[in-house]
Amino acid sequence: MDVRAVDLPELRAELAVFTESEEGVVYWAEHATTVSYYQSTRTNSQELGRVVRMALHGDLYAVSGSMAELAATAGQSLDLFDMDVHDLPTPTGVLIFEQPPQLLQGPDLDGEPVRIHGATWAAGDDGEGGYVWITPIAEQAGHSHLMLGGPVLIPFAMADYLASVGRVGHLTREKNLFDYLITTLRAVWLLMQQPVTEETELQPDRAVRKRLRRVGREPASVRLITLRRPKCGNGQGDGDREYHHQWIVRGHWRQQWYPARQVHRPVWIAPHVKGPEGAPLIGGEKVNVLKR
Template identity: 35%
Template sequence: MSIRPQDLPELRAALLDWTRRHGSDYFKSCVQDGAQRLFFPADPQTAGHWFANTDADRLAKADLYWVSAEMTELCVAAAKSMPEWELAPEDVPSQQGFILFEGLASLRPDYPSTAFSWGPCPRLAAQATLKGGAGLWLSAYTDVAAAYELAGVALDSMRVPMAPLMYAGESLAAYGHREAGDVSINTVDGDEVVSDDDELLTSRVGSLALIKTAWLLLQQGLVDVSELQPDRATVKRLRRAGHAEDLTATRVIDLRHRTTGTGASADREFRHQWIVKGHWRQQWYPSREVHRPVWTAPHVKGPEGAPLIGGEKVYAWKR
């Protein structure tokens, strides 16, 4: 499924409509089948209503984000070496958000999710899993057609029509300093993981690690963020469908290209070029009194035209 930035308002509307109409039954079935983790004692019907209502609320209030394929590739690569850091509300770009990563499925074969929504962790779930503290809830969604094709099930055989995306799990993360085991309860990535900074989860680019990386990169100068308003035809369709409140601009996140090369220091003379690999460094933010990882992109150092030392793969970053 190929989704353009201008498609995101209608995609969100379709997913929201489906969740409001069919979500309770879907989550009830998942609970009954043992496919949906419960965060508090509840019968399947009550739990189904709770999951559907809280997810619909996040989607309805979400700001929209669309990440280009090139930026998605950078997020996945950078997430593999992202250092540990403590998530705070100030690190989240919107209180609620819905984000789609173009081309994510091919870069992260272990996990099928391609889109995510987030918002404050609901009180009942926070009490049970985050010791009652404030935190983040991250819902993951996967391409319905791809998921059913993988399972060998025909979409037209379903009794209930499906939205283009389907709910695929969730991640919870507490804000601030936590003891080991309190960082996250993660079900979107397969086996339960109790820490979002766990080495396996980071190296395999789990969904929470991917989102945290994207949020860090959003704050840096190597990212271009533009806003795309829904076109006239989209506005008319959304209004006819009763989604006048969903006429939200989509923030398009793309990689900013360099226009000048990275030269050597002016007071030193070099006779070769060499590769500087992409890496993270910790930067101090005095206004918040916190350290946060900052990504340094791969680039070539040294005088232009000089021989290149090493035969590794080089990514050309142009400004």
């Protein structure tokens, strides 16, 4: 199943109703008592329920299919860096992928097929650099509805994050669907703040508003994140170089300094054509140049 951006307000309401129900209380209690991760981090059922409820009250985001695939792919080449709360679009939020990228589809820890459709997050600050709780929203084989997975605490400081990966075996970057979710989310959060994307605000229609109010939920808008059509460069050369061909520059990350925040952050450079307009297009990224 795929989830449209306009479906997100009702999906959020369903997840919130479940989380606040007696069934939800039992669900988080089972997680806290049976999952070794929560025992190692000393996280009880009340804390699990609290962070999920807090996240579900955040802003709503939907990511288009092409944007999701870009984020999943680009996330694999994204250098690790220390985050802070300003790297998130909002401190709490709910995000869904209209079509889950391929990297977020596969077997879970028990070998059962899973599609990760999105996640909730809730940031906090414990005085040691901060952290964010990430809770997957997933579809398991044999189920016709989306479910919340168990929240995982991700430190903003990469040294702390890598230490947690080493301590908890199921957070291996190369093998686990949840790790792909983390790298994809980090890429999405960066891309949302860059010119490569554009944002459209969608309002629930009248029928959705009525259904939401019937279950005691206020309607909220959804921010749909899509890829902006890239502009093809016509680079005439750098310095004293004169190019006689066009070539394709692959998409890549580049570090950029943000003076207002006094930090470097990766910026995505979209694939584009470089070289004088009308010149022959060649393969690869290396060309011969003539000195003036």
